[in-house]
Amino acid sequence: MNQETRCGIEGISVAIPKHFIDLGTLAKATGIDPEKFYKGLGGRRMAVVTPLEDPVTLAAEAARTLLDRYRVDPAGVGMVIVGSESGVDAAKPIAAYVHGMLKLAPQCRTFDTQHACYGATAALQMARNWTLRHQGECRKAVVIATDIARYDVGSAGEPTQGAGAVAMLIGTEPEVLTIDSAPDAVYTEDVMDFWRPHYQSTAMVDGKYSLECYLRALEHTYRTYQRTSGLSWDDYRRLLFHVPFPKMAYKAFKLLHELEADRHNGDFPSFEDSYDRLSEPALWANREVGNIYSGSLYLSLAGLLESEGAELESARLGFFSYGSGCCAEFFSGRIGPDSGIWRGRTGISEALEDRVELDYEQYIELRTKTDAMSRNGSFRERVRTNGEHFWFCGVDDHRRIYASASSSAAAKPLATAPSIVAGSPVAVQSPAMQRFS
Numbered sequence: 001m002n003q004e005t006r007c008g009i010e011g012i013s014v015a016i017p018k019h020f021i022d023l024g025t026l027a028k029a030t031g032i033d034p035e036k037f038y039k040g041l042g043g044r045r046m047a048v049v050t051p052l053e054d055p056v057t058l059a060a061e062a063a064r065t066l067l068d069r070y071r072v073d074p075a076g077v078g079m080v081i082v083g084s085e086s087g088v089d090a091a092k093p094i095a096a097y098v099h100g101m102l103k104l105a106p107q108c109r110t111f112d113t114q115h116a117c118y119g120a121t122a123a124l125q126m127a128r129n130w131t132l133r134h135q136g137e138c139r140k141a142v143v144i145a146t147d148i149a150r151y152d153v154g155s156a157g158e159p160t161q162g163a164g165a166v167a168m169l170i171g172t173e174p175e176v177l178t179i180d181s182a183p184d185a186v187y188t189e190d191v192m193d194f195w196r197p198h199y200q201s202t203a204m205v206d207g208k209y210s211l212e213c214y215l216r217a218l219e220h221t222y223r224t225y226q227r228t229s230g231l232s233w234d235d236y237r238r239l240l241f242h243v244p245f246p247k248m249a250y251k252a253f254k255l256l257h258e259l260e261a262d263r264h265n266g267d268f269p270s271f272e273d274s275y276d277r278l279s280e281p282a283l284w285a286n287r288e289v290g291n292i293y294s295g296s297l298y299l300s301l302a303g304l305l306e307s308e309g310a311e312l313e314s315a316r317l318g319f320f321s322y323g324s325g326c327c328a329e330f331f332s333g334r335i336g337p338d339s340g341i342w343r344g345r346t347g348i349s350e351a352l353e354d355r356v357e358l359d360y361e362q363y364i365e366l367r368t369k370t371d372a373m374s375r376n377g378s379f380r381e382r383v384r385t386n387g388e389h390f391w392f393c394g395v396d397d398h399r400r401i402y403a404s405a406s407s408s409a410a411a412k413p414l415a416t417a418p419s420i421v422a423g424s425p426v427a428v429q430s431p432a433m434q435r436f437s
């Protein structure tokens with residue numbers, strides 16, 4: 001690996017919607033054994049948006065918390081890239097809305113990147129290269145992954161929905177994660193495993209085939225990275241994967257373990273022990289939120305920092321990013337020496353604490369209302385905001401309108417949304433190990 005300037009993630013922050021549905025509730029309402037979703041897919045709950053939340057408000061919320069918590073001077077932000085497959089406009093990028101909502105300086109480059117769930121990794125690599133080129137100018141890049149995962153009601157994909165955003169500060173003082181300088185290990189193949197035509201609000205998917213495409217891309221990129229980076233299995237303290245549903249990360253780990261066990265002629269640590277040590281600890285937040293597409297891999301990273309803190313000191317992590325269609329990449333990075341300070345700083349724990357649980361009827365009602373509004377070129381929702389959060393208020397003459405948060409208020413613990421549905425906050429379970437059968 002090349003020894004060049006350190007560069008990578010200086011700060012990370014997560015925003016998730018204020019409501020969720022338990023997968024058991026969804027299963028029972030649709031006549032399915034809840035164990036299929038809990039054990040078969042490995043999920044537990046999934047975040048659900050109200051009509052007042054969209055990919056822009058989630059992105060702005062995550063980025064605002066990032067800038068406040070890490071005391072970033074807005075004038076020092078030279079680039080904002082949003083990785084998303086849930087764009088709200090075919091021309092105006094989410095990054096431009098976020099730039100305005102955060103009142104960033106005009107001399108800042110803004111754009112979105114799209115390649116299904118790979119979009120944010122493309123953004124991260126681009127921001128990293130830009131930062132390396134601009135060393136010494138004290139300018140930072142902000143990369144935001146934001147998405148709302150939606151499938152048809154009653155479809156096999158429905159229990160793998162979710163929503164959320166992860167914002168990352170990219171610079172040359174990467175206290176969270178220094179990205180290793182190694183040759184690219186990427187893989188592209190033109191496949192129809194998952195797609196969403198412009199006229200559809202939900203994704204289409206060839207479910208079983210998408211699993212095959214994901215695993216094929218993993219094998220290619222992992223083999224390439226092992227060959228070109230000089231790193232091997234023993235160098236990784238944790239292995240993180242794109243998580244469309246937690247059981248997929250288990251399948252991904254199983255494949256890599258088999259490849260390594262073959263290479264070592266079977267003289268290799270057992271699968272269960274290796275999995276529990278290397279990959280399971282990174283999945284607890286994904287289990288609570290569901291698939292957030294471009295942000296899923298980075299939600300795992302934030303969850304790991306929250307739950308493990310100091311145990312990750314200077315640890316090397318391996319990352320597999322996959323976007324349907326498909327493009328994938330394997331890369332690695334090293335956690336900073338003070339990893340203990342990240343516990344409680346990513347925003348996940350407090351966001352999960354105040355969530356409101358939906359029953360099945362409320363979940364369907366929210367979906368229907370969100371769909372109806374997004375089809376309407378002119379509507380106005382009366383939002384009474386206390387200035388703590390960003391809300392989507394409607395469309396006026398085809399222009400989207402947002403209620404903004406003030407900088408200092410947004411850094412406070414998250415409160416619940418304006419009353420869209422009834423319900424009371426539900427406590428989140430502490431990160432727990434889950435075994436797949």
Ligand code: HMG
Nearest residue numbers: 033035036040116117156157207208210211214244323324
């Ligand atoms: P399905 O029809 O529910 O599949 O679809 P299934 O019937 O095979 O059941 C799933 C698992 O539950 C199986 O376990 C069953 O045995 C088990 P496995 O064989 O896989 O180990 N099961 C049970 N377990 C316990 N108790 C029970 C029980 N019954 C069954 N009673 C599928 C599953 C994932 C295909 C579906 O949910 C889907 O289409 N999801 C969306 C697509 C997806 O997530 N694909 C992943 C790879 S592509 C990707 O990651 C990209 C993506 O994020 C998009 C992007 O890039 O933007 C999706």
